[in-house]
Amino acid sequence: MSIAPEDLKEFHWVMTMIQHIDVGLVVLNRNYEIQVWNGFMENHSIQTSFHTRGRSLFEVMPDIDEDWFRSKAESVFNLRNRAFTTWEQRPYLFKFKNSRPITGTADFMYQNSTIFPLESTSGEIEYISLLIYDVTDVAVNSLELNQANQRLEKLSQTDLLTGLNNRGYLDQSLEREFKRLKRTKEPASVVIFDIDHFKKVNDNYGHLVGDKVIQLVAKTLMDSQRETDVSGRFGGEEFVILLIGTPADSANFFAERLRKKIEKTVVETPEGDLTFTISLGIAEFDNDIRTSVQWLNRADQALYNSKESGRNKTTIYSK
Amino acid sequence: MTAGAPITLSEDHRDCFQEITNVAIGQAADVLSRMLNVFIVLPVPNVNILEPSELTMALTAVDENDSVSAICQGFTGGGVAGEAMLIFNDANFSDIAKLAYDHQAYSDELEMEMIMDAGNLLIGACLNGLASQLEIQFSQGQPVVMGRHVHVPELIDTNKSRWTKTLAIEVNFTIENSPVACDMLLLFTEDSISVLKQKADYLLD
Numbered sequence: 001m002s003i004a005p006e007d008l009k010e011f012h013w014v015m016t017m018i019q020h021i022d023v024g025l026v027v028l029n030r031n032y033e034i035q036v037w038n039g040f041m042e043n044h045s046i047q048t049s050f051h052t053r054g055r056s057l058f059e060v061m062p063d064i065d066e067d068w069f070r071s072k073a074e075s076v077f078n079l080r081n082r083a084f085t086t087w088e089q090r091p092y093l094f095k096f097k098n099s100r101p102i103t104g105t106a107d108f109m110y111q112n113s114t115i116f117p118l119e120s121t122s123g124e125i126e127y128i129s130l131l132i133y134d135v136t137d138v139a140v141n142s143l144e145l146n147q148a149n150q151r152l153e154k155l156s157q158t159d160l161l162t163g164l165n166n167r168g169y170l171d172q173s174l175e176r177e178f179k180r181l182k183r184t185k186e187p188a189s190v191v192i193f194d195i196d197h198f199k200k201v202n203d204n205y206g207h208l209v210g211d212k213v214i215q216l217v218a219k220t221l222m223d224s225q226r227e228t229d230v231s232g233r234f235g236g237e238e239f240v241i242l243l244i245g246t247p248a249d250s251a252n253f254f255a256e257r258l259r260k261k262i263e264k265t266v267v268e269t270p271e272g273d274l275t276f277t278i279s280l281g282i283a284e285f286d287n288d289i290r291t292s293v294q295w296l297n298r299a300d301q302a303l304y305n306s307k308e309s310g311r312n313k314t315t316i317y318s319k
Numbered sequence: 320m321t322a323g324a325p326i327t328l329s330e331d332h333r334d335c336f337q338e339i340t341n342v343a344i345g346q347a348a349d350v351l352s353r354m355l356n357v358f359i360v361l362p363v364p365n366v367n368i369l370e371p372s373e374l375t376m377a378l379t380a381v382d383e384n385d386s387v388s389a390i391c392q393g394f395t396g397g398g399v400a401g402e403a404m405l406i407f408n409d410a411n412f413s414d415i416a417k418l419a420y421d422h423q424a425y426s427d428e429l430e431m432e433m434i435m436d437a438g439n440l441l442i443g444a445c446l447n448g449l450a451s452q453l454e455i456q457f458s459q460g461q462p463v464v465m466g467r468h469v470h471v472p473e474l475i476d477t478n479k480s481r482w483t484k485t486l487a488i489e490v491n492f493t494i495e496n497s498p499v500a501c502d503m504l505l506l507f508t509e510d511s512i513s514v515l516k517q518k519a520d521y522l523l524d
Contacts, residue, residue: 072436072439075354075439075440079350079353079354079440079443079444080447081350081439081440081443081444081447082439082443082459083439083443084392084435084438084439084459084461084462085435086435086461086462086464088431088464089428089431089432089435112461114461133461
C-alpha cells in the first residue's frame with residue numbers, strides 16, 4: 001500500500017503539533033507500556049521518546065503511585081469512562097520541576113490529568129491516553145489565597161497588644177458555648193477580672209508600663225488556663241475566661257491561684273519595682289440564665305462585689 | 320430565542336427526556352454496581368424546566384449545609400451544553416469508604432478521592448449514555464469540587480444576569496440495604512433545549 005504525499009504531509013504536521021503542544025501526552029497499552037511520549041513529557045522528565053517507548057510507565061517514572069494510578073486507569077480500560085484527577089486530590093501524577101524554575105514559588109509542577117480510552121478500529125479498548133496539564137499557577141494562587149484568608153481570620157479574632165482573643169471572638173465563643181450548655185447542662189463557669197487601680201499605673205508610670213502590665217497579666221492568664229478554656233481581653237484592663245466542665249468552687253480555685261500569681265508578679269520600671277493586684281468575679285452556668293450576656297452580667301456583678309469589699313479578691317455570684 | 324417566549328416542555332418531550340435518561344442512568348448504575356459489588360436502586364428521573372431562583376436555592380443549600388459536598392463538571396457537544404452536578408451527604412462518606420475503599424483509613428484525602436471517583440464514574444457513564452443516544456459526542460471539562468475550589472454564592476452572584484432558564488434532570492441514586500445515596504443533576508443551558516427537543520422529535524418519529 002502506498003501513501004499519498006498529501007497524507008504524509010498531513011501526518012507530519014499532526015505529529016509536529018502533538019510534539020509541541022504544551023500539554024503532556026502519553027499513550028499506554030494494556031501492560032502500561034509507553035507508546036507515545038510527546039515533547040512536553042520528554043522535556044520535563046528528561047527522558048526521550050526513543051528511550052521510553054515500549055518500556056513500562058512505572059519503570060520509567062518510579063515516583064508514580066502505581067496502585068493508585070492502576071485503579072484509575074483500569075476503570076478507563078474496563079468501563080470506557082474518562083477519568084479526571086485534580087491537583088487537590090494529588091498535587092501531581094509525574095514529579096516534574098516547576099516550569100518557571102527561577103521565579104516560581106512551588107518546588108514542583110502541580111498537575112491536573114485526564115485519562116481517556118482509545119478505541120481501536122475493532123471497537124476494543126487496547127490503549128489509553130493520558131493528558132497532563134500544568135496548573136501550577138492556579139494551584140499556588142488558590143493555596144496562597146486560602147492561607148491569606150486563614151491569617152485574616154486569625155487576625156480578626158486576636159487582640160494585638162496581648163495576643164489573646166479579642167472581644168468579638170470572645171462574645172461569639174461565649175454565645176456558642178452557652179447554646180451548647182443549654183443542651184448538655186454540664187457545669188461551666190465564667191470568670192471576669194480586671195486590674196486594680198489600673199488608671200494609677202498609667203498616670204504614675206506612663207502608658208508603656210501600663211501596656212507591659214496588661215501583657216504580663218495576659219501571659220500569666222495564658223500560662224494558667226487549660227487548653228479547652230477560652231479566654232480573651234474583654235476591654236481595656238478587663239479579661240474573661242470561660243472554664244468548661246468547671247463548677248463554681250473549682251473555678252474559685254483557678255481564680256485564687258491566678259490572683260496569687262499576679263500578686264507576686266513584679267514589673268521593673270525606671271521609677272522602681274511595680275506590683276499590682278486583680279479582682280475577680282465568677283458566675284456558674286445555671287439553666288435559669290436566658291442569654292450569654294446575662295451570664296456575663298452575673299460574673300460582672302460578682303466582680304463589682306470584689307471591688308466594693310476591698311479588691312484583690314474573688315467573689316462567686318449568688319442570687 | 321425570541322425574547323419573552325416561554326419555554327415549556329410538552330408531555331411527549333418530557334417522557335422522551337425521561338426515557339433517554341433512564342437508559343443512560345441504567346448504564347451508569349451498572350458501572351457503579353460492578354465497581355462496588357452492590358445493587359443500585361434505579362430511580363425515575365425527574366425532568367423540569369427550572370428558573371434561576373429555584374436553582375440558586377438548590378445550590379445555596381449545598382453551600383450552607385456544611386455536611387454536603389458537591390462536584391460539578393461542564394460538558395458540551397453538538398449544540399448541547401450544560402453541567403453535571405453530583406451532590407453527596409457527607410454522612411455517607413464513611414459508608415461509601417466501607418464499600419469501596421475498605422483497605423484505607425478515612426481521611427480528607429480519601430473523601431476527595433471518593434468524590435472524584437464517583438464523579439468520574441457516574442457523570443462519565445451518564446454522559447456517555449446520553450451522547451450515544453443523541454448521536455453526539457461531549458467534551459468534558461475538568462471537574463470542580465464545590466466549596467473547595469469555589470464559594471457557591473459568589474459563583475451564583477457573578478452569573479445571575481447570564482442565567483435564564485435551565486432544563487434540569489434530577490436523579491437520586493441509592494444503594495440497596497445501605498444508607499448511601501447521592502443526587503445527580505444534569506443541567507442544560509437554555510439554548511440547548513431547542514436542540515434537545517429536535518433530537519427528541521427525531522427519536523419520537
